[in-house]
Amino acid sequence: xxxxxxxxxxxxxxxxxxxxxxxxxxxxxxxxxxISKKIVPGPEASIRCCIYKERAILNERIKxxxxxxxxxxxxxxxxxxxxxxxxxxxxxxxxxxxxxIAHRCENACPRGAISFxxxxxxxxxxxxxxxxxxxxxxxxxxxxxxVRPCENACKVHAISMDEHKKAHIDESKCIxxxxxxxxCPFGAVMDKSYILDAIKLLRESNGDNKIxxxxxxxxxxxxxxxxIGQVVSGLKQLGFYNVVEVALGADxxxxxxxxxxxxxxxxxxxxxxxxxxxxxKNFPDLKExxxxxxxPMAEIGKYxxxxxxxxxVIFIGPCTAKKAEVKKHRVKQYVDVVLTFEELQAxxxxxxxxLSNLPDDVLDxxxxxxxxxxxxxGLSDAVVEALKEQGATDFKVSPIPCSGIEACRTALLKASKxxxxxxxxxxxxxNDGCIGGAACLTHSPKDRRLVDDYGRxxxxxxxxxxxxxxNFV
Numbered sequence: 001x002x003x004x005x006x007x008x009x010x011x012x013x014x015x016x017x018x019x020x021x022x023x024x025x026x027x028x029x030x031x032x033x034x035i036s037k038k039i040v041p042g043p044e045a046s047i048r049c050c051i052y053k054e055r056a057i058l059n060e061r062i063k064x065x066x067x068x069x070x071x072x073x074x075x076x077x078x079x080x081x082x083x084x085x086x087x088x089x090x091x092x093x094x095x096x097x098x099x100x101i102a103h104r105c106e107n108a109c110p111r112g113a114i115s116f117x118x119x120x121x122x123x124x125x126x127x128x129x130x131x132x133x134x135x136x137x138x139x140x141x142x143x144x145x146x147v148r149p150c151e152n153a154c155k156v157h158a159i160s161m162d163e164h165k166k167a168h169i170d171e172s173k174c175i176x177x178x179x180x181x182x183x184c185p186f187g188a189v190m191d192k193s194y195i196l197d198a199i200k201l202l203r204e205s206n207g208d209n210k211i212x213x214x215x216x217x218x219x220x221x222x223x224x225x226x227x228i229g230q231v232v233s234g235l236k237q238l239g240f241y242n243v244v245e246v247a248l249g250a251d252x253x254x255x256x257x258x259x260x261x262x263x264x265x266x267x268x269x270x271x272x273x274x275x276x277x278x279x280x281k282n283f284p285d286l287k288e289x290x291x292x293x294x295x296p297m298a299e300i301g302k303y304x305x306x307x308x309x310x311x312x313v314i315f316i317g318p319c320t321a322k323k324a325e326v327k328k329h330r331v332k333q334y335v336d337v338v339l340t341f342e343e344l345q346a347x348x349x350x351x352x353x354x355l356s357n358l359p360d361d362v363l364d365x366x367x368x369x370x371x372x373x374x375x376x377x378g379l380s381d382a383v384v385e386a387l388k389e390q391g392a393t394d395f396k397v398s399p400i401p402c403s404g405i406e407a408c409r410t411a412l413l414k415a416s417k418x419x420x421x422x423x424x425x426x427x428x429x430x431n432d433g434c435i436g437g438a439a440c441l442t443h444s445p446k447d448r449r450l451v452d453d454y455g456r457x458x459x460x461x462x463x464x465x466x467x468x469x470x471n472f473v
Contacts, residue, residue, distance in 0.1 A: 003224075003345060005442050008187040014039050015058065016195060016346035019065040023199045024350060028066075035062055057082045061190070068192035075176050075192050075323040076169060083166045083188035086148045091130060093121045096142035108137035153183035155405040156278060173281060177274040177405070177429040178320030178438025191320040191439065195346065198337045201312050202239040209312065210241035212304050214297065214335075216317030217247040217366070218374035218434040221450035222341050222441045228454070229360030234353050235316075236361065246317070247366030249300030250373040250382065251466040256293045258386035262395045264289070266415075266423045269379055271295050273325035274429035275408055283412050294331070296373060297322060301334035303470060312336045316344050318437025321429065340439030364458070367466040371455035375448045376403035376433035380426045382463065389464050399424040404431040 004010050018035045022028040036058035042051045060079045063069075068077050099119030106114040106121065113127035114134060121142070123134075135143040150167050151159050158173035159180055167180075167189060180189045205211045213235045223231055232243045253271060261267045270276055270291040279286055294302065301313040314337045315322060322338045325331055339347075348355065369385050372378030380399035387397055400422040402408040408427045414420035430436040435451060436443060458466075 003441060008185065009342060011187060012061065012190065013342055013346050015061045015065050016193060016343055017350045019062060020195055020199060020346050021350035023196055024203070032062065064190050065193045066196055067194060074169060074171055074174060075320060076174060076178065076181060077190060077192060078167045078169060079188050079190065080166045082186050085186050087146050088161055088165055090125055090146055091123055091128060091132070091135060092144050092146065093123060094142050094144045096140045097121050098140055098142070104137040104139065105134040105143060108133040149183045149185055150180040150189050153179040155179065156282070175274040175277040175281065175429060176321040176324040181320060182438040191323060193343055194323065194337050195339065195343045198314050198339055201314065201336065205239055205241070209310055210308060211239065211312045211314060213240040213243045214246050214300050214313055214315050215243060216374065216434060217245065217250070217371045217451060217454065218318050218437060218440070219316070219341065220454040223355055226355030226358070227360065228363055230355045230358045232361035232363050233358040234348055234355045237353050237358070238347055238351060243363060244300060244304065245363060245365040245370070246296050246300055246315070247370035247373060248466060249296035251367050251370035251463045252299045253293050253296050254369060254379070254382035254386040254463055255467055257291050258383050258390060258392065260291055260293065261383065261397060261424055262387070262392050267291050268425040269427055271373065271379060272321070272428050274321035275427035277321070277324070278405060278408060278429065279412065283416055286412060286416060295325065297325070298331045298334050305334055314339060316341065318434055318440040320438050341441050342439050345441060365466065366458060367461040367463050368455040368458050369463050370466060371458060372451055374434045374451045376428050377401040377426070378433065380424065383424060386463050389462055397424055398422040399426055401426045403428055403433060405429050
């Protein structure tokens with residue numbers, strides 16, 4: 001059964017698995033240099049010009065698997081050596097050119113970069129400024145705009161090409177959503193891994209230093225050969241003391257956010273760290289309207305550390321932006337390490353844990369509404385439900401769920417101009433919400449249905465039921 005959508009993910013996984021295996025064996029220093037040769041044994045190259053370049057790139061991937069460049073604060077990095085196969089973004093003339101006598105493209109060009117040779121348009125790229133006027137002028141759609149996949153994926157325009165034609169990330173714009181990571185066909189843009197930090201905690205854990213795994217509800221359907229109960233069993237075999245649903249933190253957030261909305265009358269959600277970063281960097285005037293609540297990840301981490309002060313908490317989910325969120329002063333005290341589903345798969349396999357052979361364990365913490373936070377619209381539904389349970393019948397909530405940064409931008413623009421009719425913006429940087437996260441093992445339309453099915457297993461609980469057990473209300 002295929003574990004991943006792409007071969008890039010599979011290669012990334014192989015590196016993570018080998019690094020993790022050596023770390024568990026306490027042989028990372030001695031075995032690290034042999035990883036690239038093990039993954040690419042040769043003698044012939046399989047995906048690059050030569051085996052030496054393949055191994056050199058793998059060595060850079062190994063560095064990222066071990067935490068990446070410590071001098072680069074961004075959790076997303078560009079592997080310069082791997083970024084050399086995509087054409088620079090430019091305009092070209094395709095075969096649809098009819099050599100028409102109108103010459104609209106030539107007349108539209110402000111720099112005289114277009115001429116006609118043998119009755120076909122030709123673009124002089126030394127003169128072209130990529131304004132796109134020729135593209136709009138051609139009635140045959142013969143002008144082609146080639147955009148690098150990473151640039152096209154980045155909806156906040158944080159990626160450009162440097163003087164060496166390598167991808168460059170503008171830290172002032174990047175929100176760490178990871179869209180570029182998933183879309184780069186050569187794996188030249190990647191998220192740093194903190195898998196070694198997690199392994200260190202697991203190896204050093206003892207009876208007094210319990211390690212909790214908190215798992216995002218978007219985990220449903222990710223491990224195709226196992227159900228949630230078997231994943232819980234696998235986590236305990238890895239050395240985790242207990243496993244708790246982040247969806248329970250989502251119940252807490254929905255309860256608090258509903259109250260905050262009534263108090264402030266207009267609010268944007270604070271659950272998606274990439275969405276929050278987008279507001280902070282692009283709509284600073286709206287920062288005051290961001291919910292003051294912690295994210296579900298931080299909320300449940302806070303609860304665990306309040307009950308067990310000496311415990312360690314490791315979040316597992318589909319989100320690269322969580323790796324940035326956990327560095328924030330407000331959050332790092334509650335969550336020690338962030339892992340992705342890709343990294344969890346590597347952990348299972350490096351320890352030879354076959355989930356399909358394991359018994360079902362119990363994971364029964366959250367309500368239906370906490371679990372559906374994983375998909376777009378779920379947070380809005382939960383806030384509506386929380387208001388109902390709190391008896392806030394006089395307050396009318398009008399939510400606008402935003403799936404993807406472009407939808408978020410539209411809603412925020414309207415809010416900044418005072419023309420947004422809704423009073424609650426649910427912002428999710430990834431399309432479809434967390435189930436579309438960059439670090440999911442697979443991306444499929446079925447994931448939304450699976451999240452709802454998983455939520456319905458807890459239909460007997462209200463939000464209030466879920467959090468009353470914790471004496472949270």
